[in-house]
Amino acid sequence: MSNNPPKMTASHVDVSYGTNHAIRDVSIDVYREDVTAFIGPSGCGKSTFLRSLNRMNDTIPTARVSGDIRLDGEDIYAREMDVVQLRARVGMVFQKPNPFPKSIYENVAYGPKIHGLAQSKGELDRIVERSLTRAGLWNEVKDRLSDPGTALSGGQQQRLCIARAIAVDPEVILMDEPCSALDPVATARIEELIHDLRGRYAIVIVTHNMQQAARVSQRTAFFHLGQLIEYGDTSDIFTNPRQERTKDYITGRYG
């Protein structure tokens, strides 16, 4: 696809919870100008792997991550890596929309505030507006920014969460099945949004919906039982899979 160096590289990553080995020996490169989709049956470890890309697994006491994950060549599990800064650079959107029980404005402004990205109120306002606009929500909420974020519909809440992630100006956005709790119309909006955001941020999306992966992504990784079975251009994976298991999954023989 491109000759630029990868944004994130993961090599030989293992993740385990206690004695349970969730991910084995996964190596993947993520590129800035692409949307990368992780597909695979439920429980195959794709979400676990995603969470290890911004160290959200740190919040689970028994989780162990080994291997090497780098952001722009920096080892994100290195001692001197500040996990807070890492998460500001690698944002995340969750399966279920989880806006803070605060106003819409506060939801988006929260990240810029804690990272000190705005020097003034006006600058903060501009960041909020820009983020909501990019998330395609501005026109719907511009007149009620002080309403609670939880009062929005599910699809709007999810776009609010995306706006919140964008607001801290991340380099990578991780999306963990962002549409699984939404209806088809809202899903279509999110997919459009992903399409619009492509190129500005490196996007990694976990989905169990193959059509969605085919629609939104340029590169696709197929996970099965904690292993990476196949990784390549989306068009190749869907039209011409090299592995038998990938083919079986895509053609709906299991999953």
Added chain:
Amino acid sequence: MSPLTLLFLISALGLVAWVIARTRARRFRRVTRQRFSSLPQHHGWYVALCTVVPALTFLLIWYFVSPALVTDAVLATSRAALLPPPGFDRAAILSEAREIAAGRAFGAFTPLGQALAPAYAAAQARFDTIGTVVALLLAFAGGAWSFLRVRPGFSARSRTEGLIMWLLLAASLVAIATTVGIVLSLVVESARFFRIVPVADFLFGTHWSPSVIDPRDPGAALGAVPLFWGTFFIGAVIAMAVAVPLGLMSAIYLTQYATPRARRWMKPLLEVLAGVPTVVYGYFAALTVAPVVREAGSALGIASASSESALAAGLVMGIMIIPFVSSMADDSLAAVPSAMRDGSLAMGATSAETIKRVLVPAALPGVIGGVLLAISRAVGETMIVVMAASGTATLTLNPFASTTTVTKQIVDLLTGEAEFASAKTLAAFALGLTLFAITLLLNVVALMVVRRYREAYD
């Protein structure tokens, strides 16, 4: 300088440090517009904490250590040579001198106490000055050292958060310190008591009359069996005879029969019973219930009917415990899977039959655990028995006769004008230790029973 002024001064220093460090950190940001891990206020907090925390920690330690240092300094003066050898008299004189020096007492009973007071005051003033100076020095040193570290790349946020984490840990250690404090103070004083009175005399003796202690054989008058019996009789027998049926039946009615609306106002009504202060129950027991109980006893032809009967105290204690039993039973009944209830009802059993034969047996371990907790509560209850039960210890099965309890005796022993180290005062700590051990045991067993029961239905 008074402790409050000092605290205020140190806090003010912290505030100044915060403002200065924040201003300085802001200046970096204007120079370079790159992303820092720490915002200006993080630097402010870091310097402020470095200013305040060491000084306060020192003051806290100093507050605990300096009384001993002051006493040592006083003992080193020439007048202190006149003091009697270590023992009760010496402690009394020293404490008198300390009270006078602190301005809390004006005359002394012993001339030596009066004579030592100036030395005490001088030593106190000296050590107070030392404490103040060191605390302020620490504050300045901490502030200066941390201020020098304020640089663009310095991760003040993670340092501050590390400090806060230590603060949180320290807060949760207070619980351990309290537990250790309780156990230590009880054990140390009890050990002193058992040096005077043999353990066996205390635990198995059946005669309790601390007002007349024979100095040659103090154990003869300090046998605690009548107290243990009285405590058990009032707390575990009479009170439970009231609280268990009423509490259990209330819980059954509220969970199984009452409409949600009735339940909404009946349940808080019961809980109000638990919120009434025990001193009110005590007054109620002594003033209203006890005379009625004595009359009833006399009417029944019981000559020994006392106005300080076990029955009056136990009845009122039972009323106090009702909401406790009721809420435990409520929880246990609610934890029984509804499938069991439905199964019984589906066979054509009536509600009463279902409750008696299915729900209550299934909830029984939880209920028993709740009753054990209630007993532990009743055994430790003080004010009702202090006000309504008697001070004389008798071994009796007659609920109309006067009976005393462990808690009542602790209060009686400690509120007389007895010296701190006598067998009487120390006996209160031995009783306290016994009480602590019994309630702890009851709680542990009760929680084990309840937990096992919960696991069975999870």
Added chain:
Amino acid sequence: MTETLVPQAPVSTAEIAPHRPTDWRSHAMERRIRRRYTAERRFRLLGLGAVVVSAACLAFLLIVMIAQGYQGFVETRLTLPLDLRDLRLERSPERLKGPGADLALAGAGLERAVDAAANRAYEAEGGAALLSDGAWLRVRDAIKHDPRLLTHPFTLALPVASAIDVAAKGNGTPAAERSVAKLGAHLSCGAAWDFFTGADSTDAARAGIWGALKGSLLTMVVTLALAFPVGVLSAIYLEEYAPRNRATDFIEVSINNLAAVPSIVFGLLGLAVFLGTLHLPRSAPLVGGLTLALMTMPVIVIASRNAIRAVPPSIRDAALAVGASPIQVVSHHVLPLAAPGILTGTIIGMARALGETAPLLMIGMRAFIAAPPAGFTDSATALPVQIFLWSDQVSRGFVEKTSAAILVLLVFLVAMNGVAIFLRNRFETRW
């Protein structure tokens, strides 16, 4: 309860006898079902009875306290004609407003003048002995309020002595009852404001609760200042940051056990450590507050942990994912959301501490203290302890004072619990 649920069809005989279906309409069966329904009703009534009995106990207790206590808020007054023109005052009446007026009036022999007036007016009924010891203070305050009273005769209703007061309320000794009958229309009733402004006294008619109330308030300030921060901080630590290991388990077990330790044991701890080892002043709100803080802290910890646990993890994830540090996650999101629960638990714990008596007895807050404490290290008593002390008094006048003090304490507790319930209902969020 030996009846069985359904008529038993013995399995062993079923093979022998030909199977007959149960006749549900037989006479015996119908009687049986009726009996079972009766038992059902009986059981249900038994349950209702238990609730009613418990509620009746509460109602009875409250009625007894109110019936006895309301009179504590009322005082009997005797109308006394006064003529103070002979009073030798060292200052002009116009200057009686400023400081020093109290001393000037006392020095002029106001107390004796009032007594003399009472002796003149009611010689047959008992004279000055009819009046409360503090009656002349009312005259003093009246004069300070309006110095012109010194220039002409006037009448003033003054509080009567405790024995007369009790008799006027229909509960006194025969002698006092006779005096009351004779005084007749000279007696009147009024609100006993002194009850709210006075401190403890050996004279029931002068005893008030302000001293004890102030002692309680100072004690509660110390308790809150210590128990609240320590309780909330340790709850945060245990719930959000503590590693799962033996040490943490030990902390948890300690806290849960402390919540169940009898309050008197905390009193023993206070006596041994705060008074015995640290030599803090005896009977002081500082020591009382410290002791009650140790007792209240576990309650706050447990309530706060429950409130913190109720905050859904998705909020924490959301904050972490935009790069909030663990401390920021808690201070910006978890704590604000858990605050209502934490506050509710704190108020309930404080209400319990306010009603607590036994530990305060242990650290000597039971002394007779006739002046309200001025600071945290002054000798003081607390409201529940005052109730306990008054309940021991032989004098009849203290019965109504005790009940009245109980009513005041209950009003405080009801108010605190009311606020707690309001907070819970107003801010409770279900996730």
